[in-house]
Amino acid sequence: MVLSDAERRTLQGWARRRRTAQGLALRARIVLACAEGRSNIAVAARLGVNRGTVTKWRARFLADRLDGLSDEPRPGVPRTITDAQVEEVVVRTLEETPEGATHWSKRELAKRVGVSPTSVLRIWRAFGLQPWRTEDFKISPDPLLIDKIRDVVGLYLAPPANAAVFAVDEKPQIQALERTAPVLPMVPGTPERRSFDYIRHGTVDLFAALNTATGKVIGRLSAQHRAVDFRDFLDEIDRQTASGLAVHVICDNLSAHKAPVVHRWLVDHPRFHLHFTPTYSSWINQVERWFAELERRCLERGVFCSL
Known part of the structure; x- marks a missing residue:
């Protein structure tokens, strides 16, 4: 077997390069060893492969040179869906x-397209299409939208010195639900199961203030979430925050947060500063994420016999 200089350089590169597929690297080493004049048995012993492997790749190289070392097309069912049909599925899904x-x-x-339902599903998955799903959104009409976002995000990213920043909100109407039958625990192959029916043992509102620097939460339970209840919660924050710190409270536009009783309280507590999120923009208030975790990990599947 005689190699040209170009073939030898290519084969040596395949054999040495770390990124070369291991199968191709082995074939290159087989051909290089054969080019040294060695027999199939000697090459097989040197490289730790069987003689049939050496015979195969020697013959492939002699017939097709470097191209013969590439993998042949694998056997299997031939493709039955054309590119035009794939395009039609995608276009119809998006535009019709x-x-x-x-x-x-x-x-x-x-x-409509003339393919199988399984093929349609595969195409949808390949292109990330889920036509059965929909999501809602709400655009805030707040004329001060950008200014308020900058104000709140600024408190998160660059809070004032000698200050505590709290993300505050209420989670109203938390229900104490007791299932009418015992919860059946999860077993292999079957998820946890609980009865559809329940007994409600009342509701309660939760006020929460998330310290955006430490992650600590100040909480207070209340029968209602009126302006006076919000004022009382501000008292709780005041008691639990070091006296030498200014307090910045991020909250939404609930009328209770802007009531006269709250304004009077703020006048008497000048270290407190309220920052309002844009309307319909609760996503910007970090305590909402804490409420979501509370719901997911504690409340949603909990069984409660009392408040």
């Missing part, structure tokens, strides 16, 4: 709706 429906089902679209 079927008659009498708001979105395509895989069976309806498969019938």
